[in-house]
Amino acid sequence: MKSTEFDFRVDAQHVGFFETPVAYTKLKGGETLMASLKASIRSKRLVDPGLVRSNIGGWHSDTDMLFWGGPAATKLAETAINIAKRMTHFQDSDVENYNWVARMWANVTSKGGLNHMHAHPGNLWAAVLYIDMGDEGSSPNSSGGEFYIEDPRFPMSAMHNTAVRLIGSDGKPQQYQLELKVEKGNLILFPAWLRHGVRTYTGESERISIAINIDAQRK
Ligand SMILES: [Fe+2]
Numbered sequence: 001m002k003s004t005e006f007d008f009r010v011d012a013q014h015v016g017f018f019e020t021p022v023a024y025t026k027l028k029g030g031e032t033l034m035a036s037l038k039a040s041i042r043s044k045r046l047v048d049p050g051l052v053r054s055n056i057g058g059w060h061s062d063t064d065m066l067f068w069g070g071p072a073a074t075k076l077a078e079t080a081i082n083i084a085k086r087m088t089h090f091q092d093s094d095v096e097n098y099n100w101v102a103r104m105w106a107n108v109t110s111k112g113g114l115n116h117m118h119a120h121p122g123n124l125w126a127a128v129l130y131i132d133m134g135d136e137g138s139s140p141n142s143s144g145g146e147f148y149i150e151d152p153r154f155p156m157s158a159m160h161n162t163a164v165r166l167i168g169s170d171g172k173p174q175q176y177q178l179e180l181k182v183e184k185g186n187l188i189l190f191p192a193w194l195r196h197g198v199r200t201y202t203g204e205s206e207r208i209s210i211a212i213n214i215d216a217q218r219k
Pocket residue numbers: 118119120126196211
């Protein structure tokens with residue numbers, strides 16, 4: 001007969017620590033703003049050969065879009081900075097006692113284009129706004145171009161067994177990469193240290209997004 005001498009009950013509480021905050025927002029009524037941004041990008045592209053950064057293929061503008069993007073670019077930067085302020089705390093002072101600065105550039109991705117996984121060193125936050133999804137395909141994600149982020153703890157648990165996944169407080173295994181569903185008007189803000197990338201885009205028409213780096217220095 002089984003002993004019951006050591007029987008006991010466990011009251012387990014599953015909690016998660018060290019959250020990675022991501023602001024997943026959608027512009028409402030932003031059509032005029034996005035049309036203006038798109039027009040500025042079209043004009044700039046006619047006179048600028050672009051840069052090569054994490055992008056393979058497509059066109060990456062210089063990072064001075066705040067100088068050539070007009071009032072719409074300024075408005076977008078202000079919006080992103082306001083979100084960043086709401087997601088930031090400084091132990092020494094209020095967020096308003098910091099100078100918030102943004103740099104901005106445009107990404108035009110053509111068929112076969114992608115962005116390798118990367119981070120944005122030297123900044124607090126990074127953001128991206130999708131202003132034209134190009135050719136979205138006939139079914140969700142059928143034209144690729146998914147925006148993905150990498151678990152910043154990778155590969156800690158996998159150092160023992162590459163198949164292992166930790167169960168999150170939602171009861172589901174935490175994967176090392178997450179693809180975020182994005183559509184026109186989505187503005188996503190994330191910590192600049194969070195590695196991310198864009199998978200190969202296979203649509204026929206160009207996809208256009210705007211990236212922003214945000215930093216804050218004590219006044
Ligand atoms: Fe990036």
